[in-house]
Amino acid sequence: MLPLRDNNPTRGTAYVTVLLIIINSGIFLFQMSGGGTAIDSLRFGFVPAQLLKSSDEFAQGLGSHYQLQVTDEFGRQFHYRDTGLPVMQSNVVAIEAVKALPAQVKLLTNMFLHGGWMHLIGNMLFLWIFGNYLEDRLGPLLFVVFYLVTGICATLTHAFFDPGYIPLVGASGAISGVMGAYLVLAPRARIQAITLLGYIPITVNLPAWIYMIFYIVIQNLYPATFSFGEGGVAHWAHLGGVAAGMVLILMVPKRRPLVIPVTDVVEEDADIVI
Numbered sequence: 001m002l003p004l005r006d007n008n009p010t011r012g013t014a015y016v017t018v019l020l021i022i023i024n025s026g027i028f029l030f031q032m033s034g035g036g037t038a039i040d041s042l043r044f045g046f047v048p049a050q051l052l053k054s055s056d057e058f059a060q061g062l063g064s065h066y067q068l069q070v071t072d073e074f075g076r077q078f079h080y081r082d083t084g085l086p087v088m089q090s091n092v093v094a095i096e097a098v099k100a101l102p103a104q105v106k107l108l109t110n111m112f113l114h115g116g117w118m119h120l121i122g123n124m125l126f127l128w129i130f131g132n133y134l135e136d137r138l139g140p141l142l143f144v145v146f147y148l149v150t151g152i153c154a155t156l157t158h159a160f161f162d163p164g165y166i167p168l169v170g171a172s173g174a175i176s177g178v179m180g181a182y183l184v185l186a187p188r189a190r191i192q193a194i195t196l197l198g199y200i201p202i203t204v205n206l207p208a209w210i211y212m213i214f215y216i217v218i219q220n221l222y223p224a225t226f227s228f229g230e231g232g233v234a235h236w237a238h239l240g241g242v243a244a245g246m247v248l249i250l251m252v253p254k255r256r257p258l259v260i261p262v263t264d265v266v267e268e269d270a271d272i273v274i
Helices: 015-033 038-044 048-052 055-065 092-098 103-112 117-138 140-161 172-185 208-226 235-248
Strands: 002-006 067-069 088-090 190-197 200-207
Touching: 002 117, 015 103, 015 117, 015 140, 038 092, 038 103, 048 055, 048 103, 048 140, 055 067, 055 092, 103 140, 117 140, 117 172, 140 172, 140 235, 172 208, 172 235, 190 208, 200 208, 208 235
Parallel strands: none
Antiparallel strands: 002 190, 067 088, 190 200
């Protein structure tokens, strides 16, 4: 269920939210211009084992996790005669990329990388819909701090549940933190979203708290619990971000919200209104 817009008024342009969208998009385009995102994900993405394991254990795990098949000059693969299994060797390029930066630095850098166009577009859509309201309530400087802190909390949550060697990239943990704060501050705001009824796209208009329950339970908690490790989505990072956002928003100073004019409460422009 993708959000299209909300009905919360703001005091002006959310410049920090726009800047974050520009930075994320610019970094992704720069990655693509260099031939892809795989090596950058290894270099700047957060690898949980790098933070949680000892240096010796981490190095040993890298050697066994990042491997390449041994081939001759014609690209033919070597196999063991007795087992038929391919002969493997350590992928030195990948290992050196993972070790290029300390894990503490990657707690921040991983939030500005994305694995593909849909990953980027989806995250930036969520950031625009929910980020502009939160920036309005917190102000630009506090919003930046809030965004980064909840993103780090999301990354650490993912590391706790999946302390492996697959790099974590994406802004969705921090954006989930923004959504958690939105749930606390504006549970009755209206969210217009698009979803599928079978194969037919329809629009729905529903309260923010219902949308957030769908996001938390259906899109993240259920797959995190019953489909662990499948689909390449860091569901625990999303859940950790939401939880961090809900807690942190209660602890920081906030500006008073603007009143939603009655004329702005539009419910008739969706296929389904809840």
